[in-house]
Amino acid sequence: MLAFKQTRDTQSSTYQDSIMIRRLVFIEEQNVPEDIEIDENEAACLHVVAYQNDKAVATARLYQLDDKSFKVQRVAVLAEERGKHYGNHLLLALEQAGKELGGERFILGAQSYAIPFYEKLGYVINSDEYLEAGIPHYDMEKSL
Secondary structure: OEEEEEEOOOOOHHHHHHHHHHHHHHHHHOOOOHHHHOOOOHHHOEEEEEEEOOEEEEEEEEEEOOOOEEEEEEEEEOHHHOOOOHHHHHHHHHHHHHHHOOOOEEEEEEEHHHHHHHHHOOOEEOOOOEEEOOEEEEEEEEEO
């Protein structure tokens, strides 16, 4: 069964699980520099980790922009766990956490290949393509 844990504590085991997934996906797989991946906003974010049978399989973080707006960031699923809909469930859990904090608008910077994934969840493109860490992205948003 898929379970979710969330934290703002950068010393917690949940945060360490999040960082482990992000290192594997972004730093090792996608060659994102560590100083870009792990940034000054870590302590300000709500980090959510999905666990399948006590194994951390996916993560994302939520950064509050204002009273009603949140930025979804660092969405990652372990390579061997992709295709199991963990990302879908993770995003819904992240949005629910944001709604509980008063969120009505969610924005994100999606890697180009992931656009169909986010569109299925109701996000719409609202920018031209741009590069972030050398990877093509589009800004997307969703209102709840």
